[in-house]
Amino acid sequence: MSVRELSSADLVERAIDGDRRAIGRTLTLVERGGEIADQITELTHPAAKGSHVVGITGAPGAGKSTLTGQLIRHLPTLGLRPAVLAVDPSSPLTGGAILGDRVRMDDVAGDGGFIRSVATRGHAGGLALSVPGSVRAFDACGFDPVLIETVGVGQVEVDVAGAADTTVVVVNPGWGDAVQANKAGLLEVADVFVINKADRDGANDTRRDLELMLDLSHVSGHEDETGYRPPIIMTTATAGDGVQALWDAVTAHRTHLEATGQLEHRRAARFRYEVRSRLGTRFEASIIAATADLEPDGRSPAAVAVELAGHLLA
Amino acid sequence: MSAEPVIRIVLAKLGLDGHDRGIKVVARILRDAGMEVIYLGLRQTTASIIAAAEEEDADAIGLSMHNAGHLALAPAMLAALDEADLDIPLIIGGIVPDQDVPILEAAGVAAILGPGAPAEEVVAAVRNAVSA
Numbered sequence: 001m002s003v004r005e006l007s008s009a010d011l012v013e014r015a016i017d018g019d020r021r022a023i024g025r026t027l028t029l030v031e032r033g034g035e036i037a038d039q040i041t042e043l044t045h046p047a048a049k050g051s052h053v054v055g056i057t058g059a060p061g062a063g064k065s066t067l068t069g070q071l072i073r074h075l076p077t078l079g080l081r082p083a084v085l086a087v088d089p090s091s092p093l094t095g096g097a098i099l100g101d102r103v104r105m106d107d108v109a110g111d112g113g114f115i116r117s118v119a120t121r122g123h124a125g126g127l128a129l130s131v132p133g134s135v136r137a138f139d140a141c142g143f144d145p146v147l148i149e150t151v152g153v154g155q156v157e158v159d160v161a162g163a164a165d166t167t168v169v170v171v172n173p174g175w176g177d178a179v180q181a182n183k184a185g186l187l188e189v190a191d192v193f194v195i196n197k198a199d200r201d202g203a204n205d206t207r208r209d210l211e212l213m214l215d216l217s218h219v220s221g222h223e224d225e226t227g228y229r230p231p232i233i234m235t236t237a238t239a240g241d242g243v244q245a246l247w248d249a250v251t252a253h254r255t256h257l258e259a260t261g262q263l264e265h266r267r268a269a270r271f272r273y274e275v276r277s278r279l280g281t282r283f284e285a286s287i288i289a290a291t292a293d294l295e296p297d298g299r300s301p302a303a304v305a306v307e308l309a310g311h312l313l314a
Numbered sequence: 315m316s317a318e319p320v321i322r323i324v325l326a327k328l329g330l331d332g333h334d335r336g337i338k339v340v341a342r343i344l345r346d347a348g349m350e351v352i353y354l355g356l357r358q359t360t361a362s363i364i365a366a367a368e369e370e371d372a373d374a375i376g377l378s379m380h381n382a383g384h385l386a387l388a389p390a391m392l393a394a395l396d397e398a399d400l401d402i403p404l405i406i407g408g409i410v411p412d413q414d415v416p417i418l419e420a421a422g423v424a425a426i427l428g429p430g431a432p433a434e435e436v437v438a439a440v441r442n443a444v445s446a
Contacts, residue, residue, distance in 0.1 A: 002401060020365075020368045020369060021368045021371075021400075023369075024368050024369050024370060024371035025371050027371065028322070028371040032319060032320075090350075091345060091346070094345065094346050094347065094348045095320070095348045096344065096345035096346055096347060096348045096349050096350065096351070097345060097350045097351065098341050098342070098345050098351045098353055099350060099351065099352045099353065100353045100355075102352060102353070102354050102355075102366060103353060103354065103355040114369055115366075115369055116369055116370065117350075117352050117370055119320075119350050121320075
């Protein structure tokens with residue numbers, strides 16, 4: 001019997017037993033959202049054991065996919081069973097997407113790890129709305145760690161920090177100077193920095209700029225209250241250089257989170273974040289419905305919004 | 315949420331065939347038709363394609379062939395799908411001489427798209443194969 005014909009409960013049971021096709025199908029239903037996705041969440045929630053969730057983010061072309069591919073190749077040799085959610089953007093015009101991250105991970109499919117390509121389906125921020133649900137499904141199916149590779153992001157799209165325990169930010173030599181490093185956004189959410197393509201000119205300059213930025217966090221009193229300072233790892237992902245060092249830094253961060261009680265805090269924040277996001281989805285539909293036939297009537301948009309808010313919350 | 319589930323298709327080059335211009339055009343056509351294209355790229359094996367199709371829960375597999383290997387490669391892919399008991403339509407694009415088309419169709423290839431196939435034909439072939 002095809003996994004497509006199973007009930008949600010039977011499907012999730014088979015997925016938890018390790019049936020790859022059932023896992024693939026479960027993820028599809030999570031991605032589609034709606035009632036069935038909620039059912040899957042109910043079914044996978046009790047089985048989730050708290051896998052280490054690692055976000056990998058950075059600008060387009062920084063080497064996120066190649067680095068993630070190296071990790072998923074390497075981690076099974078350490079006795080781990082990793083899964084990857086590789087997120088790429090959907091076209092805002094047609095809703096379609098080209099999900100190309102597997103090109104750089106191709107020789108690892110089926111070797112113990114599990115790779116799933118995900119389209120953002122209209123969600124901004126570098127992730128898809130379904131990501132927390134997919135992470136939970138992987139967790140329930142015994143994958144640990146779960147790696148989330150975001151779309152290529154710029155300076156503000158940092159959703160991944162709300163979805164992960166450990167956020168890895170990948171930059172390259174020549175990506176910008178110390179001023180870029182001190183702008184708000186991406187760099188603030190890093191738990192581990194990677195300078196990928198470290199065999200290129202300027203890697204040490206980039207390292208110095210990042211170190212200086214971290215020094216300034218201390219000067220302005222914004223350093224981590226537990227004394228954690230994000231390490232900077234040099235990698236050349238195409239050659240596999242630095243991959244073990246990166247993983248050591250990621251596990252050290254996890255140990256730090258556990259030792260300081262921050263893991264619990266982060267996961268509570270993640271829980272709130274997901275509930276908030278789900279509420280947002282639900283209310284968004286009501287907002288769209290309430291405004292679908294709206295015509296200008298001489299009143300200001302502010303006045304109309306206040307009136308509609310009264311109806312929506314009533 | 316949306317009424318129609320999004321079609322997810324795996325596109326790949328099977329074996330040693332470096333001509334990937336056509337498949338990139340097809341990927342773009344399908345993307346612009348609202349599908350999610352999981353692009354595997356060059357030098358794939360039947361095993362890597364099946365693993366990807368399982369993990370991605372693909373609705374169809376599209377292979378591009380420009381090295382005259384279609385009479386060996388397409389049946390090999392069909393046999394591998396059969397052996398894996400994976401019931402997903404296989405679509406072949408690329409250079410397939412007219413006299414080979416019925417052979418591939420009889421073998422179980424869902425659709426064969428030649429060079430210059432218009433975008434609508436490509437999209438329709440995938441939609442038909444998926445809904446068949």
